[in-house]
Amino acid sequence: xxxxxxxxxxVAAMALASVQPxxxxxxxxxxxxxxxxxxxxxxxxxxxxxxxxxxxFEKETGIKLRLETLQAGQMRKKQDIMLAGKDDTxxxxxxxxxxxxxxxxxxxHLEPIEQYLKDPTLTPADYDYPGDWLGGCINTASxxxxxxxxxxxxxxxxxxxxxxxxxxxxxxxxxxxxxxxxEDAAKKLTxxxxxxxxxxxxxxxxxxxxxxxxxxxxxxxxNFGGSWVKDxxxxxxQSNLNSTESVDAFEFYGRMIRDxxxxxxxxxKPPQNAALYSAGKAAMLSALNFWHGLASNPKKSRxxxxxxxxxxxxxRAGSFPNLPTTSMAISKYSKKxxxxxxxxxxxxxxRIMLHGQNAAVPMCRRSVWNDPSYKxxxxxxxxxxxxxxxxxxxxxxxxxxxxxxMRDAAGSIMNVAIRDGSRAAIQAExxxxxxxxxxxxxxxxxxxxxxxVLPKFAKKMTAExxxxxxxxxxxx
Amino acid sequence: MPDDxxxxxxxxxxxxxxxxxxLTDWVDRNLTVVFNVPTVVFLVALVAFPVGIVIxxxxxxxxxxxxxxxxSVGFDNxxxxxxxxxxxxxxxxxxxYAGATVFGQLILGLATALLFNRxxxxxxxxxxxxxxxxIAMSTAISLVWILFFDNAFGMLNYVLDAVNVAPIExxxxxxxxxPSLILVGVxxxxxxxxxxxxxxxxxxxxxPFEAARIDGASRWQILWHITLPLMQGHIIVALxxxxxFAVKEFDTILAITEGGPRYATETMxxxxxxxxxxxxxxxxAAAKGVIFFGFILLIQMILVxxxxxxxxx
Numbered sequence: 001x002x003x004x005x006x007x008x009x010x011v012a013a014m015a016l017a018s019v020q021p022x023x024x025x026x027x028x029x030x031x032x033x034x035x036x037x038x039x040x041x042x043x044x045x046x047x048x049x050x051x052x053x054x055x056x057f058e059k060e061t062g063i064k065l066r067l068e069t070l071q072a073g074q075m076r077k078k079q080d081i082m083l084a085g086k087d088d089t090x091x092x093x094x095x096x097x098x099x100x101x102x103x104x105x106x107x108x109h110l111e112p113i114e115q116y117l118k119d120p121t122l123t124p125a126d127y128d129y130p131g132d133w134l135g136g137c138i139n140t141a142s143x144x145x146x147x148x149x150x151x152x153x154x155x156x157x158x159x160x161x162x163x164x165x166x167x168x169x170x171x172x173x174x175x176x177x178x179x180x181x182x183e184d185a186a187k188k189l190t191x192x193x194x195x196x197x198x199x200x201x202x203x204x205x206x207x208x209x210x211x212x213x214x215x216x217x218x219x220x221x222x223n224f225g226g227s228w229v230k231d232x233x234x235x236x237x238q239s240n241l242n243s244t245e246s247v248d249a250f251e252f253y254g255r256m257i258r259d260x261x262x263x264x265x266x267x268x269k270p271p272q273n274a275a276l277y278s279a280g281k282a283a284m285l286s287a288l289n290f291w292h293g294l295a296s297n298p299k300k301s302r303x304x305x306x307x308x309x310x311x312x313x314x315x316r317a318g319s320f321p322n323l324p325t326t327s328m329a330i331s332k333y334s335k336k337x338x339x340x341x342x343x344x345x346x347x348x349x350x351r352i353m354l355h356g357q358n359a360a361v362p363m364c365r366r367s368v369w370n371d372p373s374y375k376x377x378x379x380x381x382x383x384x385x386x387x388x389x390x391x392x393x394x395x396x397x398x399x400x401x402x403x404x405x406m407r408d409a410a411g412s413i414m415n416v417a418i419r420d421g422s423r424a425a426i427q428a429e430x431x432x433x434x435x436x437x438x439x440x441x442x443x444x445x446x447x448x449x450x451x452x453v454l455p456k457f458a459k460k461m462t463a464e465x466x467x468x469x470x471x472x473x474x475x476x
Numbered sequence: 477m478p479d480d481x482x483x484x485x486x487x488x489x490x491x492x493x494x495x496x497x498x499l500t501d502w503v504d505r506n507l508t509v510v511f512n513v514p515t516v517v518f519l520v521a522l523v524a525f526p527v528g529i530v531i532x533x534x535x536x537x538x539x540x541x542x543x544x545x546x547x548s549v550g551f552d553n554x555x556x557x558x559x560x561x562x563x564x565x566x567x568x569x570x571x572x573y574a575g576a577t578v579f580g581q582l583i584l585g586l587a588t589a590l591l592f593n594r595x596x597x598x599x600x601x602x603x604x605x606x607x608x609x610x611i612a613m614s615t616a617i618s619l620v621w622i623l624f625f626d627n628a629f630g631m632l633n634y635v636l637d638a639v640n641v642a643p644i645e646x647x648x649x650x651x652x653x654x655p656s657l658i659l660v661g662v663x664x665x666x667x668x669x670x671x672x673x674x675x676x677x678x679x680x681x682x683x684p685f686e687a688a689r690i691d692g693a694s695r696w697q698i699l700w701h702i703t704l705p706l707m708q709g710h711i712i713v714a715l716x717x718x719x720x721f722a723v724k725e726f727d728t729i730l731a732i733t734e735g736g737p738r739y740a741t742e743t744m745x746x747x748x749x750x751x752x753x754x755x756x757x758x759x760x761a762a763a764k765g766v767i768f769f770g771f772i773l774l775i776q777m778i779l780v781x782x783x784x785x786x787x788x789x
Contacts (some may be wrong), residue, residue, distance in 0.1 A: 104541065421647070
């Protein structure tokens with residue numbers, strides 16, 4: 001009798017289950033005929049991934065994407081002005097959360113997206129955010145403590161060390177895993193082939209131009225144990241650029257540029273540095289991983305097939321890859337927020353991100369790195385980019401509301417570190433600029449709680465992992 | 477005998493007498509007002525309104541991103557700007573740049589104008605070549621000069637190296653960055669100075685020169701005692717125009733140095749630009765803009781007064 005009761009209950013449950021509505025699915029054509037406006041960076045990945053995908057997106061969804069791409073500085077200004085003017089014609093923006101994420105979040109210009117993430121009619125069931133996202137990417141997605149999620153971080157571009165495999169082999173130089181080895185390699189690979197006192201090949205190159213140096217310098221700063229800011233006694237953050245560790249990092253980086261790089265880097269912007277490296281003028285280039293595309297292009301490079309990337313060598317404090325990720329976000333003032341989210345969700349699906357991954361645009365989804373169809377441009381590039389995406393932190397700039405002035409302050413110290421180089425001069429400039437930074441923090445950040453990018457939030461990389469890209473390339 | 481047909485046609489095309497004549501009469505009576513309306517509308521919309529907005533903004537604490545609900549802060553912005561060390565330096569940089577470029581342009585412009593005022597073979601060709609920088613776009617020439625200034629691979633250091641002179645960190649050292657910009661400014665705008673002064677030279681009366689030559693005056697005496705005094709009006713016009721443009725110089729500086737290194741080439745309008753669009757401090761930038769406008773007005777007034785004095789002589 002009892003058995004039959006359970007049987008009845010089971011049958012009833014099955015019957016109920018069978019009459020439940022089918023699980024909601026995303027109708028990708030639900031906003032057919034809509035046009036979305038997006039402003040983004042004019043960088044290599046726009047041509048290799050965004051533009052081809054925009055055509056596919058329109059074909060699959062019937063939504064047209066008007067993508068305006070601008071040089072980073074102009075893009076930021078245009079977005080800022082349109083957002084401040086509450087311009088409802090702007091639907092989507094591309095941004096780096098470690099740069100302007102803080103101030104745009106505080107100003108409330110970005111639409112919170114958790115509601116869309118939870119909506120089964122707008123987000124595929126297998127979307128898996130943040131489960132399928134690499135740790136470093138998730139580190140960079142949130143800038144202000146307690147603020148709702150307002151962006152999807154997609155690009156896991158990282159600052160890596162591009163190296164000439166052929167030169168390391170020819171001159172039998174150890175591929176560096178520590179800062180001391182890095183300087184040793186730069187010294188040995190600054191090569192004056194014709195003996196005229198001027199090197200034909202410089203040992204090292206990295207950014208040396210004003211505020212732009214922050215992005216390349218960040219890993220050196222943190223690996224030496226320094227940081228942009230620290231927690232102050234009054235609850236406000238304060239500059240940490242005049243600490244012993246930070247000044248050590250400035251001194252080291254300044255010396256590397258002064259002694260082993262062409263003096264052009266004081267003026268160069270990243271494309272010029274990458275062009276010089278691709279022209280075979282340097283043995284190592286500290287730069288974003290997507291520049292490998294230029295170095296490996298036989299039509300544009302003299303070193304095609306001779307270059308790969310490794311992690312920036314570890315310092316006394318460890319190895320903290322700088323991961324200046326790029327996110328997509330929806331303008332708070334857009335009238336097409338759901339369609340805009342649909343675009344973001346569509347672009348960040350695994351199959352779409354895999355297109356980018358296979359075009360050497362490093363992606364934040366873990367599963368695309370493990371996909372059988374993915375083949376890294378070089379084994380070391382693949383390994384170093386993946387490790388950076390896993391362990392990276394958003395340290396490219398001193399995350400702040402007054403981000404522009406803070407970067408200018410750091411650039412000013414770097415100019416002294418490169419051109420003068422004396423410890424006393426660097427310390428004096430660091431003290432002076434720290435006062436400027438502290439004033440800015442007090443003026444602009446009262447009541448704002450930055451998530452912070454101190455190493456304590458980062459996972460520690462092991463020495464084996466630091467060597468893994470080198471081993472993968474068979475260079476040890 | 478009037479032509480009936482013509483009379484009939486004339487009557488047919490005559491407009492309604494009452495409405496037509498009223499409008500025409502009104503226009504006739506207020507011709508000066510009607511003709512000035514487009515100018516006034518243009519000036520109000522494109523000059524007075526923006527200037528009014530800037531002045532209004534300068535009394536508030538509006539920040540582009542983080543404080544959009546600005547409140548009035550009275551004259552705080554005007555007082556606080558003088559505590560900003562970068563702003564004070566930017567005033568010095570502005571007048572250093574403007575003074576040096578205009579001085580260089582005047583000397584070279586006068587020399588070339590005197591040269592092109594003489595007859596020599598191929599003059600038209602050389603004059604056309606000389607005038608070329610004037611018609612080039614600032615951003616384009618800046619990009620070319622960036623290549624020239626390159627510390628390691630640039631043409632200027634290549635030339636210095638060829639004559640055994642140590643290379644110069646042209647735009648990357650705070651000491652040399654401003655002289656580098658002045659060099660570009662002189663190169664770019666001297667032809668304009670030449671053009672004005674050459675026009676002046678060609679309009680001068682010939683009698684005083686002939687009389688001086690008959691009296692046995694040397695070339696130097698003619699230049700110093702006749703040419704330059706007669707040219708004073710043209711020189712002052714050229715100085716007014718070039719000084720105003722030099723104080724406002726923006727695109728070349730932004731393209732070549734971005735105000736750096738270490739703010740060594742940050743002029744007033746660069747400082748205002750950074751404050752407004754890089755840092756978002758609209759109130760502060762507006763106050764600086766009003767002060768900057770005051771400086772330009774002052775220069776213009778001084779130079780116009782000089783010109784009036786020269787005319788009264």
